Amino acid sequence: MLTDSTPLLETNKLKKYYPIKGGLFKKTIGNVKAVQNVSFQIYEGETLGVVGESGCGKSTLGRTILGLEKSTGGSISFRGKTIHHLSESKLKKFKKDMQMVFQDPFASLNPRQRIGDALEEVFVIHTNLNKSERKKRVLLLLKEVGLKEEHYRRYPHEFSGGQRQRIGIARAIALNPSLIVCDEAVSALDVSVQAQVIKLLKDLQEKYKLTYMFISHDLGVVKHMCDRVLVMYLGTMVELGSSEQIYRNPLHPYTKALLSAIPRPVPGRKKNRVKMQGDIPSASNYPNGCPFHTRCPLAQDRCRTIVPEWREVEEGHFVACHEV
Numbered sequence: 001m002l003t004d005s006t007p008l009l010e011t012n013k014l015k016k017y018y019p020i021k022g023g024l025f026k027k028t029i030g031n032v033k034a035v036q037n038v039s040f041q042i043y044e045g046e047t048l049g050v051v052g053e054s055g056c057g058k059s060t061l062g063r064t065i066l067g068l069e070k071s072t073g074g075s076i077s078f079r080g081k082t083i084h085h086l087s088e089s090k091l092k093k094f095k096k097d098m099q100m101v102f103q104d105p106f107a108s109l110n111p112r113q114r115i116g117d118a119l120e121e122v123f124v125i126h127t128n129l130n131k132s133e134r135k136k137r138v139l140l141l142l143k144e145v146g147l148k149e150e151h152y153r154r155y156p157h158e159f160s161g162g163q164r165q166r167i168g169i170a171r172a173i174a175l176n177p178s179l180i181v182c183d184e185a186v187s188a189l190d191v192s193v194q195a196q197v198i199k200l201l202k203d204l205q206e207k208y209k210l211t212y213m214f215i216s217h218d219l220g221v222v223k224h225m226c227d228r229v230l231v232m233y234l235g236t237m238v239e240l241g242s243s244e245q246i247y248r249n250p251l252h253p254y255t256k257a258l259l260s261a262i263p264r265p266v267p268g269r270k271k272n273r274v275k276m277q278g279d280i281p282s283a284s285n286y287p288n289g290c291p292f293h294t295r296c297p298l299a300q301d302r303c304r305t306i307v308p309e310w311r312e313v314e315e316g317h318f319v320a321c322h323e324v
């Protein structure tokens, strides 16, 4: 799916820090470095998986890209235009083109509002459609995501988990976006419902030429869904490559450890469990050198002091590790 054309989305040394306040005058005494120097591209029509343990910064990365969090440094470009510095009003027209599907769509729905009205709100805010035109669009949207006309008048609590996620997807595609950030969008669903929602996402991608950034801790799901995979650890990028490269030939010890922990082994890959030591360090107490050195089974002296370079080791396959 990679092309030589301009990326749909590009980040360059993107950072998102949260200040830690302390002392009598609540001065900034440090930072939680949630996203550090993240640079990557997403091309039109592809699905980029972003994986890592909880707290690795993948959700913050998605939220920062969509302008839901203000970046601390670096840049974000969409269709070749830098957007990270835009005011809320100027960002609005780009936001229509970039949407998000959350893990729990129920949390953002008003329990006393019918689903039809909730979906119509998108058109009230962003279009000049009248009431009957809005209703027509919502009924089409419901059909598009596999729901029925009768669901228009139902309340959120009357839907199952899978149906609620279909509503989340309907809301995300309502304004014909180009990019959808799916943040753990299928993680809370049963395996069979998960498969149906993944199929829906893939069908919509094909029909509307959608581009996905698919954030997940579930490497089994990512393998089925994604063209390329970015592995993050403690807010930084540790490996990036095509799904084939990452799943058949993982290079970074962290990627190897994540893959070896998948309960459903990847066919053709021997299951040699790679064990990480200890717990993930706090992003407020960032390790020197390689961020993974406190848990890495291969760590050497230089790993504790020298930050590994981000290198392309084969076409399209990048890694940050001294030992690769």
Ligand code: SF4
Binding pocket: 252, 253, 254, 290, 291, 292, 293, 294, 296, 297, 298, 299, 300, 303, 308, 320, 321, 322, 323, 324
């Ligand atoms: S640079 Fe060193 S500590 Fe970091 S992943 Fe590679 S071997 Fe492990």
